[in-house]
Amino acid sequence: MIFNRRDFLKAMGAATASGALYGCAGGTRAGGHVVVVGGGFGGATAAKYLRKWSEGGVQVTLIERDAQFVSCPISNLILSGDKTLADVTVGYEGLKKWGVRVIHDDVTGIDAAKRTLRLARGGELSYDRLVLSPGVDFVYDQIPGLASPAAQGQILHAWKAGPQTVALGKQLADMKDGGVFAITIPKAPYRCPPGPYERASVVAGYFKAKKPKSKVLVLDANAEIISKKGLFTKAWSELYKDIIDYRPNSELRDVDVAGRSAVLEFDTVKADVLNVIPPQRAGAIAVRSGLKLINQRWVDIDWRSMEATGTPGIHVLGDATFSAPGMPKSGHMANQHAKLAAAAILNLLAGQPPNPEPLVMNTCYSFIDSQNAIHVASVHRYDADKKTLVPVDGAGGVSTARNELEFRYALGWAQNIWADMLT
Amino acid sequence: MKLPHLVAALCLAVTAGGVAAQDPNLARNLAATCANCHGTDGKAAAGAGMEALAGADKEKLLQKIREFKSGVRPATIMQQIAKGYTDAQLELIASYFAAQR
Numbered sequence: 052m053i054f055n056r057r058d059f060l061k062a063m064g065a066a067t068a069s070g071a072l073y074g075c076a077g078g079t080r081a082g083g084h085v086v087v088v089g090g091g092f093g094g095a096t097a098a099k100y101l102r103k104w105s106e107g108g109v110q111v112t113l114i115e116r117d118a119q120f121v122s123c124p125i126s127n128l129i130l131s132g133d134k135t136l137a138d139v140t141v142g143y144e145g146l147k148k149w150g151v152r153v154i155h156d157d158v159t160g161i162d163a164a165k166r167t168l169r170l171a172r173g174g175e176l177s178y179d180r181l182v183l184s185p186g187v188d189f190v191y192d193q194i195p196g197l198a199s200p201a202a203q204g205q206i207l208h209a210w211k212a213g214p215q216t217v218a219l220g221k222q223l224a225d226m227k228d229g230g231v232f233a234i235t236i237p238k239a240p241y242r243c244p245p246g247p248y249e250r251a252s253v254v255a256g257y258f259k260a261k262k263p264k265s266k267v268l269v270l271d272a273n274a275e276i277i278s279k280k281g282l283f284t285k286a287w288s289e290l291y292k293d294i295i296d297y298r299p300n301s302e303l304r305d306v307d308v309a310g311r312s313a314v315l316e317f318d319t320v321k322a323d324v325l326n327v328i329p330p331q332r333a334g335a336i337a338v339r340s341g342l343k344l345i346n347q348r349w350v351d352i353d354w355r356s357m358e359a360t361g362t363p364g365i366h367v368l369g370d371a372t373f374s375a376p377g378m379p380k381s382g383h384m385a386n387q388h389a390k391l392a393a394a395a396i397l398n399l400l401a402g403q404p405p406n407p408e409p410l411v412m413n414t415c416y417s418f419i420d421s422q423n424a425i426h427v428a429s430v431h432r433y434d435a436d437k438k439t440l441v442p443v444d445g446a447g448g449v450s451t452a453r454n455e456l457e458f459r460y461a462l463g464w465a466q467n468i469w470a471d472m473l474t
Numbered sequence: 475m476k477l478p479h480l481v482a483a484l485c486l487a488v489t490a491g492g493v494a495a496q497d498p499n500l501a502r503n504l505a506a507t508c509a510n511c512h513g514t515d516g517k518a519a520a521g522a523g524m525e526a527l528a529g530a531d532k533e534k535l536l537q538k539i540r541e542f543k544s545g546v547r548p549a550t551i552m553q554q555i556a557k558g559y560t561d562a563q564l565e566l567i568a569s570y571f572a573a574q575r
Contacts, residue, residue, distance in 0.1 A: 103514075104502070383510055390506045394499060406497035412507050412558060414551065428551050430558020446558030450550065457550055459523055460511075466522035468510045 081105050081400035083179035086168065088158050088336060090115030093368030093385035094184030095146060095472040100393040102149040109400060112152045112176060115143065117213075120473060123243060124382050124416075125465050126212035127250045130220045131257040133421050139212060139465075145474035161340040163362050180396050183342075183350075183359075184368040184385065185334025186211070187242050190348075194329060196306035196314075205308055210242065210328050222324045223254065228262040230323030235303045235313055236271040237330040240349070242370050242380045245278035245427065247271075247328055249417040252283065255291040256420030267295045268320065270313055272302035278379070279417060279449055282425045286453055290420065303327060333371035342367065349373035354433055354440045356395035356405040357388055366392045375440040378431055379413060386468060387411035409433050411440065416461035424458040425450040501566035504559070508567065516571040532572035539564050 082105075087098045090113050098113040120141045128134040143153045157171035167177045189208060191197050197206060209219040223232060232254055236247040251269045258265040276283050276297070287295045305314035312321045332338065332348035342359045343351045350367045351360040354375060359365045369385030378384060388411065395405035412430040419425060429447035431440040450457060497503065505516070508527065512518050516527030527535065541547035543556035543564070559567070 100506070104499075386510055387507060390503065390509075394497075394503050394506075398497070398499075406500065406503055408497075408500075410504060410507060410559070410563070412555060414511065414555070426551055428554045430555060432558075443558040446554060446556075448554040454550070460550065463519075463522040463524045464511050466519040467513050467524055470519045471509045471514050 080108050081397040082108050083400045084110045084112070084177070085180045085182060085396060085400075086176055086178040087111060087113045087182040087184065088168070089184035089186060089334070089369075090117070090120060090143060090146075090153070091184060091186055091369065091385065092382035092468070092472060093186075093389045094182060095120060095143075096386045096389035097182045097184065097366075097368060097393050098146055098151045099149050099472060100390050101396065102151055104393060105397055105400075107150055109397065110152075111150070112154060112178075113143075113146060114154050114156055114158055114170070114176075116155065116157050118155060119143070120469075121212045122382070122465065122469065123210070123212045123246070125462070126209075126216050127246070127253045128418060128421075129212075129216050130209075130223055130250065131253045131421060132220070132224070136213070136217050141469050141473050143473065148474075158336050161336070161365070163340065163365055166364055179364075179400060181365045182368060182389075182392060182396070183334075183337055183340070183365060183371065184389070185336045185371050187331040187333065187370045187380075188335050188338075189329040190332055191329055194303060194306055194327070196308055197327065197329070202306070202308045206306055206311070206325050206327050208328055209326060210246075219324070219326060223257065226262070226265065226323050229264040230262070231266045231268055231321070232258075232324045232326065233268040233270060233313055233320060233322035234326045234328065235301075236269070236273065236328055238272045238302065239277050240374060240380060241328065241331045243382075243415075244379050245283075245415055245417045248276055248278065248283045249419075250326075251295055251297075252286060252291070252417070252419045253421075255287075255294045258294055259291065259420075265294070267291070268322065269295060269297045270301040270303065270315065270320065271297065271299050274299050278415075279425055279427050282419075282449060282453060283417075286419045286423075286425075331370075333367075337367060337371050340365070345373040354391075354438070355407065355409060356399070357392035358395075366396060368392055375431060377429060377442040378440065379415060379427075379429075381413055381415050383415060383464075383468065384411065384413050386472060387413070389472075407433070407435070409440070414464065416457060416464060418458065418461065419453045422455050422458055423453040424461045425453050426457055426460075501570040504563050505567045505570040508571075515574045517574070527571040528574035530568075530571050532568045535571060536564060536568040539568065 087094045122139040161168045207215045207219045209215040255267045311325045357366040368388040370380040391409045410432045414428045427449045430443045434441045518524045518526040542552040
């Protein structure tokens with residue numbers, strides 16, 4: 052059956068009206084319309100679980116600008132030629148089978164008071180609750196040389212997996228043996244704390260096998276490796292001693308695009324392939340919607356419901372949030388945020404309070420080369436006194452050593468989390 | 475304010491006065507934290523090499539997780555994750571997966 056927007060909105064109105072009949076007693080069912088903006092690890096998971104856990108009682112619309120989901124985790128293996136973009140791409144058909152209405156469009160504005168939002172191609176949607184999972188946007192203010200889209204097209208970030216990942220892989224493949232690959236890392240927090248060190252490792256592994264005279268230069272704005280430090284340090288000294296040159300406290304000040312050079316405070320470093328991971332903040336739609344930000348970058352939320360502080364009805368997930376203590380900005384974490392939010396939203400729509408003791412956990416695998424991986428894991432529980440999620444004492448940790456079993460686990464993790472969010 | 479929101483606000487106001495009750499979906503919510511690696515409702519993707527938990531024998535599963543938690547059973551990661559959950563939470567999780575078909 053073809054369901055046009057008018058029919059859909061009419062059905063929404065009926066669902067909302069019937070929702071009003073639900074009271075506070077147990078056994079109430081959630082109804083209403085939830086709009087999810089952003090179909091990544093957070094948003095796609097939220098859309099699926101809202102449908103699944105409400106047994107179809109809640110109508111869900113997902114607005115996503117891209118035609119397909121492309122995973123950042125695993126995508127560094129594209130740079131070494133071990134994986135292709137197709138290997139890390141999943142479509143949205145599975146969500147449609149859950150009854151999620153998927154609209155490929157951009158959101159231009161949100162009216163939090165009226166609970167409506169506008170779409171770029173025209174039209175307005177109303178919602179009972181809104182889930183924003185906009186990911187990160189790059190902040191180029193402090194890198195004048197990368198202000199123009201043309202410059203950004205030459206000096207790549209490849210920090211949102213997609214065409215840039217493939218293009219960076221091609222730059223590396225085209226680089227002569229004996230060349231220098233330089234990667235710049237912004238000050239934390241940024242998306243995927245171990246990701247830059249994984250990329251340096253994987254590219255070094257590729258050089259070792261294919262272009263042994265080449266170097267990897269890691270220009271880190273941070274004072275030290277900020278994730279899995281011991282494991283990366285050991286791997287680099289044992290495997291890549293003559294390849295990786297790690298320089299802490301090396302914040303990028305500017306880029307000379309024509310000279311492929313990174314301008315630091317006291318030094319200018321020339322590279323054959325320059326990869327700039329820019330500073331980041333919450334996706335633009337979260338910033339434009341007037342949500343309360345911390346450090347002018349990340350959205351302040353209530354961790355019992357992921358609801359934005361001071362803006363009822365809008366729940367924010369994933370990298371865009373001001374992270375709780377010890378919590379990384381990861382796809383795994385965004386998936387867990389989404390389930391926390393979905394459970395809270397269904398309670399709220401049924402007239403119940405959110406779960407007072409939510410718990411989430413994180414697992415991040417990182418590749419060291421084409422055979423070995425390492426992990427970091429943590430579990431976070433809600434602390435009512437501190438009003439935030441805190442790491443559970445004694446839980447979590449990292450691998451004892453890099454190993455081949457966890458390389459396979461990393462790929463198995465990817466298969467399962469992609470299915471958990473999209474099928 | 476729309477009526478459903480008003481109802482929700484009233485319900486919240488009533489509950490806020492007393493001790494917070496356990497969420498009726500706590501087992502479901504806790505088990506969902508395992509899905510990233512073990513599949514939605516413990517139904518792991520075929521060929522991904524991860525243990526499927528759906529339909530597991532409750533006592534055997536619980537025993538295994540307790541051994542991860544105590545460190546008796548060797549693992550790469552589960553010994554670190556299991557320590558993040560209380561025994562009562564692990565019991566809820568095991569019951570939930572055992573009930574999945």
